[in-house]
Amino acid sequence: MLNDINLIPQTEVIEQKKSKVLASSSVFSVLLLLIALGVSAYFFTTLSKVNSEIKKTDSEIESLRSKIKSMSEVEIAARNLDKRYTALKNLFTGRSKYSLLLRELEARKPSDVSIQNSDIRPGQISISGTSGSYISLKSFMDNLLNKEFLDGNAELKDLFTTLSLNSVSLDKSNNSVKFFIVLTYQDGRLQGL
Amino acid sequence: MPEENKAKKEASMLIYKIKDTVLNFLIPLIAVVGTVLLLILYIMPSYKSLPVKKQELQGKVTLKNTLTNKVSDLNRLVDYKSVFDENSDIVNKVLVSEPEVPRLLDQASQLAEKSGASLEKLSFSYSSKGNSSTGLDTVSVSMGINSSFEQLILLMELIENASRFVSVPSFRYSVSDKTTSEKAAVSSTFSVDSPYLFVQSSAVTDDPIRIDVTSNEFLDFMSMLKGLDYYDFINKNIQAEEEKPEEAKEEEVEPVNETEKNTNTETPAAPTTPVENPTPVAPQNTDGGSVFPTQ
DSSP states (O other): OGGGOOOSOHHHHHHHHHHHHHHHHHHHHHHHHHHHHHHHHHHHHHHHHHHHHHHHHHHHHHHHHHHHHHTHHHHHHHHHHHHHHHHHHHHHHHOBOHHHHHHHHHHHSOTTEEEEEEEEETTEEEEEEEESOHHHHHHHHHHHHOTTOSSSOGGGTTOEEEEEEEEEEEETTTTEEEEEEEEEEOGGGGBOO | OHHHHHHHHHHHHHHHHHHHHIIIIIHHHHHHHHHHHHIIIIIHHHHHHHHHHHHHHHHHHHHHHHHHHHHHHHHHHHHTHHHHHHHHHHHHHHSOSSOOHHHHHHHHHHHHHHHTOEEEEEEEEEEOTTTSTTSSEEEEEEEEEEEOHHHHHHHHHHHHHBSSOOBOSOEEEEEEEEOTTSOEEEEEEEEEEEEEOOOOOOOOTTSOOOOOTTSHHHHHHHHHHHTSBOOOOOOTTOOOEEOOHHHHHHHHHSOSOSTTTOOTTEEEOOEEOSSSOOOOOOOSOBSTTOSSBOO
């Protein structure tokens, strides 16, 4: 029971609390200052490091630039070569090899079918000609679209895509079949080969 | 004595008050003001500028690496100077700087001659970047050729192998009656497009050089170019008519062939698609050698 008796006057208790609060706020503000100083020191060192690295890199860049400038003639020649090389690569890869197309057409043509006129454009061929019989003409058309055709170029099996028989007529004077077909083909298959 | 004690007591009270003021008021005030000043004047600006500085450093490091690579690329080009010059010469021959029309006409003439075909017509025209199939300024040489079918194929192969780049955008041919040698005469017309490109680069120090003269892709391409057939300029007085582009266009629009015009006993057939081709085809048997289907 003796422990519960507080003989200190109330005003003194309040005074002690005030001084404790004041002391702790002082400590807190000093701590804040210390933290701020610590953060400032971190930023200072980091920024100094970054700035010195920038300066160092700048001097290296200048040195490299002066080396490059001393080889400007080589650089110009390289750029010229690069431009021509790029242009040529595009030209060669985009060029259709019509010799392959003609060979493929010839390979798929039965012997008694003869082509009399042919107009070859990128992706499309118009063919007119004569055939010894309807069967040969049918065979020619089937061969053109046959993706398993063996006698042609193995890389061009699926060269021809669609075929349209626009007209077919019988020439009684020589017992031949005249035809006109329009054939589409994959132009890309003739490029870059 | 009591007065002396009183004075001492007052002095110690004053010291205590001063100490109390310093500890509980001045130091916290200075600390708070110092913290606020640090925050406003140093920490915040530094916090904002640090990422910018880091980004700047990153950019400079990237530029330095680019320049370092460029220096090593240029040094390599200097080391391989003879190969580099040789490749430049080859590329300049394949894609010329100027139209050099007489030389191109001569090459076309030599191509026809080498294939065994007879050159019936030779003319040329110019087309600009926008109008040409190559996307570059182009000289188009129109050729009229009489040959056999094999010679036509050979001519196409020679065109594809010619050292000065030429391409055939489209062509047409027609087969006339049998000739004396029992070979069909093929009459063909086509234009041979040859692009030219004038290149004048300038040195841009900070830009990298993309070409790698030691890469397999480049070496393969150059060996392909080296394998092309080079034609000397033999006939320097070669003559050909210059066509205007309008004329060339009109020629292209001309009807494809005369077979379409022939309406005699013509049987129109529907367009067909692959595999399911419903073409009017007869049974395989023929009667008495007739070419026509039996009913």
